[in-house]
Amino acid sequence: MPLNFQKMHANGDDFVIVDSRHSANPVTSAMAQRMGDRNRGVGFNQLAVLLDCDDADARVMFWNADGSALDVCGSATRGAADMLMREADVTSVALRTNRGLLTCERTSTGDISVDMGVPLFGWSDVPLAQELDTAVLPLAGSPAACSMGNPHCTYFVDDLATVDIATIGPAIETNALFPLRTNVHFVQIIDRTHIRLRIWERGAGIALGSGSCSCGAVVNGIRRGLLDSIVEVECDGGSVTVQWNGVGAVFLIGPVEASFSGTMSQG
Known part of the structure; x- marks a missing residue:
């Protein structure tokens, strides 16, 4: 049976949405990996599956391109929200x-704003493999860690052009300190309201952008006293805005666009 999908992106951070409301969830780890293959499938950084939900407009499950599951994706959440808002002709939804x-x-x-929840800083919340201060990890470069529902590790650097992301990113992603692996960010601070961000995304590699990584990078910068409460995050593919008052929820604001729709064989 063919599987219908919608391909979208947020500043080049591409994702696929499968609407399985009113039907059984067809997506397994193997199917997600097959769809995520950029040569033989559709290709994406993340996959979002919409399901029926009693206490929200939809339940959303997320997959990485390597077939691993994740709890949240800021870009795909914005895409799912945009799709549901257009469908119901409303300006807000809950997922x-x-x-x-x-x-x-x-x-x-016309941008989509998402309440991404309160960041977590406990070592077991990230999680880390041992009890450590997540504000300054005992790794070369002294990164900070937090959780936005998925693990984040943030490096602050003077010049992004000098960082070999393709080498450092996967080494940190799979470091034994992170039992569930981690997203890795490299931040160059332009000023207290503006950063440049490059990303090694867990399960996806170098990404043009990432909503949750943008949130994690700003949160860790604010914890370090380096940033104000509203920050423009300039990624390789474009910019988003992240707001955090240092106590409550983190808000992610940015655009999403539809790319194309199609069908893919489940066989």
Whole structure:
């Protein structure tokens, strides 16, 4: 049976949405990996599957391109919200994820804002393999770690051009300190309201952008006293805005666009 999908992107951070409301969930780890193959499948950084939900507009399950599951994806959440808002002709929806209930709104400029929840800093919340101060990890470069529902490790560097992301990224992603692996960010601070961010994404590699990584990078920068509460995050593919008051929920605001729709054989 063919599987219908919608391909979208957020500043080049591409994802696929499968709408399985009112039907059985057809996506398994193997199917996600097959769809994520950029040569033989559709290709994406993440896959979002929409399911029926009693206490929200939809439940969303997320997959990486390597077939591993994740609890949240900021870009695909914005894409799912955009799709559901257009379908119902509304300006806000609530999505149930493994991260919790995420409230999404369309802004006056057409961007999608997502309440990404409260960041977590406990070593067991990230998680780390041992009890450590997550503000300064005992790794070369002294990165910081946090969880936005998935693990994040942030390096602050003077010049992104000098960073070999393709070498350092996978080494840190799979470091024994991170039992569930980790996303890895490299941040160059332009000023207190503007950063350049390059990303090695867990299960996907170098990414043009990432919503949750943008959130994690800003949160760790604010913890270090380097950033203000509203920050423009300039990724390789474009910019998003992250807001955090240092206590409550993190808000992610940025655009999403539809690329194309299609069908793929499940066989």
